[in-house]
Amino acid sequence: MRFETKPVPDATPAVRAVGVGKTFGTRKRAVEAVTAVDLEIAAGEFVSLIGPSGCGKSTLMRLFADLDSPTSGTLEVFGKSAKAARLDQEYGIAFQQAGLLPWRTVVQNIALPLELHGVSYAERAERAEQLADLVGLTDFRNHRPDQLSGGMQQRVAIARSLAEKPRLLLMDEPFGALDEMTRERMQGELARIVARTGAAVVFVTHSIPEAVFLSDRVVVMSPRPGRITAEIEVPFGKDRAELLRESPEFFAKVTEVREALHGAPVERANER
Amino acid sequence: MRRALPWIWGVVGVAVVVAIWELYKWLGPADGVVLGAIQGQAGSGFRILPRTGDLNMPHIWDMFARLGEDNGPGTPALWVSVLSGLGVTLGMSAVGLVIGLVVGVALALAMQRWRIVEWGVLPWVIVSQTVPLIAFAPIIARMGTQIDKAGFPWPGWLSVALIASYLAFFPIAVGALRGLASPDPIHVDLLRSYGAGYGKTLVKLRLPASVPYLLPALRLGATSAVVGAVVAEVSIGMPGGLGRMIIQLAQSASADPALPYGPIIGAVLVGLIAAGSVALLGVILRNYRRGEAVA
Amino acid sequence: MSTGAERTLRILMPVLVGVLLLAAWWALSANQGRVVLVPTPAMVGEQLVMYPELILKATGVTALNALVGLGLGAVLAIVLAGVAAWLRIVDWMVAPVVAAVAVVPIVALTPILNTMFGASSQFGRQLVAALAAFVPIFINVLRGLRQAKPVQRDLFASLAASGGQTFSKLTLPTALPYLFTGLTIASSLAVISALVAEYFGGPANGLGTAIATYAKSGKVSLAWAHVVAAIVLGLVFFLVTVLIERIVTRRIPVGAAR
Numbered sequence: 085m086r087f088e089t090k091p092v093p094d095a096t097p098a099v100r101a102v103g104v105g106k107t108f109g110t111r112k113r114a115v116e117a118v119t120a121v122d123l124e125i126a127a128g129e130f131v132s133l134i135g136p137s138g139c140g141k142s143t144l145m146r147l148f149a150d151l152d153s154p155t156s157g158t159l160e161v162f163g164k165s166a167k168a169a170r171l172d173q174e175y176g177i178a179f180q181q182a183g184l185l186p187w188r189t190v191v192q193n194i195a196l197p198l199e200l201h202g203v204s205y206a207e208r209a210e211r212a213e214q215l216a217d218l219v220g221l222t223d224f225r226n227h228r229p230d231q232l233s234g235g236m237q238q239r240v241a242i243a244r245s246l247a248e249k250p251r252l253l254l255m256d257e258p259f260g261a262l263d264e265m266t267r268e269r270m271q272g273e274l275a276r277i278v279a280r281t282g283a284a285v286v287f288v289t290h291s292i293p294e295a296v297f298l299s300d301r302v303v304v305m306s307p308r309p310g311r312i313t314a315e316i317e318v319p320f321g322k323d324r325a326e327l328l329r330e331s332p333e334f335f336a337k338v339t340e341v342r343e344a345l346h347g348a349p350v351e352r353a354n355e356r
Numbered sequence: 357m358r359r360a361l362p363w364i365w366g367v368v369g370v371a372v373v374v375a376i377w378e379l380y381k382w383l384g385p386a387d388g389v390v391l392g393a394i395q396g397q398a399g400s401g402f403r404i405l406p407r408t409g410d411l412n413m414p415h416i417w418d419m420f421a422r423l424g425e426d427n428g429p430g431t432p433a434l435w436v437s438v439l440s441g442l443g444v445t446l447g448m449s450a451v452g453l454v455i456g457l458v459v460g461v462a463l464a465l466a467m468q469r470w471r472i473v474e475w476g477v478l479p480w481v482i483v484s485q486t487v488p489l490i491a492f493a494p495i496i497a498r499m500g501t502q503i504d505k506a507g508f509p510w511p512g513w514l515s516v517a518l519i520a521s522y523l524a525f526f527p528i529a530v531g532a533l534r535g536l537a538s539p540d541p542i543h544v545d546l547l548r549s550y551g552a553g554y555g556k557t558l559v560k561l562r563l564p565a566s567v568p569y570l571l572p573a574l575r576l577g578a579t580s581a582v583v584g585a586v587v588a589e590v591s592i593g594m595p596g597g598l599g600r601m602i603i604q605l606a607q608s609a610s611a612d613p614a615l616p617y618g619p620i621i622g623a624v625l626v627g628l629i630a631a632g633s634v635a636l637l638g639v640i641l642r643n644y645r646r647g648e649a650v651a
Numbered sequence: 652m653s654t655g656a657e658r659t660l661r662i663l664m665p666v667l668v669g670v671l672l673l674a675a676w677w678a679l680s681a682n683q684g685r686v687v688l689v690p691t692p693a694m695v696g697e698q699l700v701m702y703p704e705l706i707l708k709a710t711g712v713t714a715l716n717a718l719v720g721l722g723l724g725a726v727l728a729i730v731l732a733g734v735a736a737w738l739r740i741v742d743w744m745v746a747p748v749v750a751a752v753a754v755v756p757i758v759a760l761t762p763i764l765n766t767m768f769g770a771s772s773q774f775g776r777q778l779v780a781a782l783a784a785f786v787p788i789f790i791n792v793l794r795g796l797r798q799a800k801p802v803q804r805d806l807f808a809s810l811a812a813s814g815g816q817t818f819s820k821l822t823l824p825t826a827l828p829y830l831f832t833g834l835t836i837a838s839s840l841a842v843i844s845a846l847v848a849e850y851f852g853g854p855a856n857g858l859g860t861a862i863a864t865y866a867k868s869g870k871v872s873l874a875w876a877h878v879v880a881a882i883v884l885g886l887v888f889f890l891v892t893v894l895i896e897r898i899v900t901r902r903i904p905v906g907a908a909r
Binding site: 473478595616623 | 661664665667672741745756758759766772839846847850866871875879880885887888
């Protein structure tokens with residue numbers, strides 16, 4: 085099965101943001117959701133955006149997706165404007181709520197992007213089946229969303245986001261509504277899928293272990309106004325085994341991210 | 357300013373309706389539009405647009421002006437008779453609504469308390485909403501006169517109120533049932549943990565929780581009561597009500613085209629007053645409507 | 652209560668109540684002595700058997716008026732709701748007019764409509780039925796067209812779907828259940844309004860005029876027989892609408908959005 089993404093002509097970064105800002109509201113009651121963001125995401129790189137509520141991480145991702153426009157700064161996705169990237173379908177997106185259409189089956193939901201872009205019926209059906217298999221839902225391919233659990237619905241949403249073989253995946257807390265066990269399992273699956281397709285990923289989360297487990301780089305943000313306060317490299321390579329979660333290096337990295345989030349080192353009891 | 361926009365456009369909307377009437381009168385074909393008329397056969401064909409002459413379509417302002425005139429020397433101005441008719445119809449609708457409310461809520465209470473009552477009665481209530489029970493109006497009217505003649509006093513207005521209550525009680529029963537059954541199970545459990553019995557739970561939980569459901573049902577019941585009252589007046593031939601007045605005055609329409617519009621304006625007002633009263637009640641009870649989903 | 656017992660009771664209870672109602676009817680009609688107020692079910696049945704063509708003819712007139720009214724009202728409501736969902740200004744303009752039509756006794760308009768279109772025309776009654784059908788369909792379709800969730804709209808934007816694609820693949824399927832809710836209410840209302848409009852004048856045919864005439868002239872059983880026909884007519888309209896809903900939603904699967 086072919087899941088390679090569209091070829092990258094040169095080392096164009098997946099996302100390049102310079103001085104990006106987004107302000108909502110009128111002059112009197114303006115809310116600076118995001119300010120002065122300088123961020124570059126390389127092709128094939130997995131980057132997490134983490135921070136407390138109101139830090140602007142979801143807003144930033146929506147700017148990348150051209151679902152909102154920045155009020156300042158420049159934004160390029162694969163060298164084009166965000167709007168051009170959206171119209172050229174350069175990214176796939178998965179929201180916090182799965183956003184499945186309730187009257188369509190699993191494979192019909194997965195095939196939605198292909199249907200909208202005029203792909204033939206035979207090709208759509210084949211690809212949707214492949215993707216359903218990729219996320220482990222072959223046995224449920226003719227079920228409707230209301231017959232699926234939350235985790236399964238999210239898997240459909242992830243399969244859908246891969247339908248157009250994008251080289252950039254935007255994911256906004258896709259595992260937020262799941263319980264911890266399902267969550268860890270989904271993280272493993274996502275890591276496996278991403279390693280296979282070689283796509284770049286922008287992953288919004290508020291779970292520190294999740295960010296560390298999945299990413300090549302963790303971008304820490306804080307609110308009022310929303311801005312980037314730290315970037316932490318996570319050099320664990322592309323193959324993330326489950327055992328990684330129990331390694332000392334993993335814990336050290338989690339601590340590093342936690343301290344960056346709190347803005348100060350957390351004193352450990354046995355080192356006083 | 358921004359919040360007043362919907363209201364401003366609303367007024368524009370009403371003005372547009374008036375404008376359409378007058379524009380058609382001004383620009384439309386004098387003889388209206390008739391489908392399939394046969395030459396030489398007067399009265400053939402199917403008229404789908406009325407004639408534009410003043411006899412068929414009086415000007416909107418003429419309709420209102422007519423209210424100020426009387427019906428011949430010594431008679432009161434039209435608006436006076438319309439107002440008194442309005443009072444009669446509104447009064448009977450109100451009585452009907454109250455009866456319907458009492459019976460409807462009583463039925464809903466029984467249905468919520470005992471599920472077998474709900475299973476037995478609710479399907480019939482739902483079926484009754486799909487069939488024209490108002491078709492019984494002339495029959496009930498006749499039964500009323502017969503009872504009266506047989507010696508048991510049965511005034512005409514009682515039949516009217518009865519028919520009105522008949523129409524009002526079905527939507528109220530359904531709405532009240534939904535409302536009484538609406539509280540969150542965790543709230544029911546909470547009251548149970550306090551040792552509250554059926555009565556206390558009813559007063560402190562179910563009744564307040566049913567307000568967002570009762571209000572639209574009450575509005576539907578009120579407008580049904582008005583329709584019931586107007587139709588019943590016609591069936592009984594009850595003097596003094598708007599229903600009868602509309603039919604009577606329509607007969608003189610060829611001589612006095614704006615005349616029948618008087619009681620019709622009155623009937624529109626009755627409907628608006630009925631709905632407005634329920635809306636007012638909704639404002640008074642607004643604290644019980646917090647958390648209501650916007651329709 | 653066990654599910655088996657519950658299921659039997661759920662079917663048994665309405666039947667029981669139905670039997671009780673029938674028994675009450677019989678009891679009420681049995682007082683032959685002083686005043687014959689209520690004919691027995693047997694007497695009504697007798698009339699149905701004696702005058703089938705008469706009753707059917709009257710039913711046909713009212714049914715046709717209700718059908719024409721339903722069709723007219725539905726088309727107008729769907730079109731207007733579509734425009735109102737699209738342009739907020741239109742929604743603001745139409746809102747008070749629809750609210751007013753919803754609360755005023757529309758049947759009261761029948762006499763002047765008959766004057767405008769001719770006392771021998773059924774069109775006045777059809778317009779009344781159309782107005783009555785318009786309101787629930789308009790309100791429900793407008794609501795349905797607004798039910799697509801923001802996350803779904805974002806999805807379609809992210810997929811660079813055109814306006815037409817978003818409408819046909821998202822907005823329309825979401826609105827379909829609401830359309831049918833409106834249609835079911837409207838079909839019953841159309842029958843009721845077409846019938847009641849006949850009480851307000853116009854040609855001397857149809858179920859309403861028959862009921863009024865026979866009730867006044869003392870042929871009570873015949874009047875009741877026409878009422879039974881009216882009830883059957885209302886049920887038929889309702890069931891046909893529900894049937895159409897089942898067929899359509901089977902071929903175009905719709906969500907459980909209600």
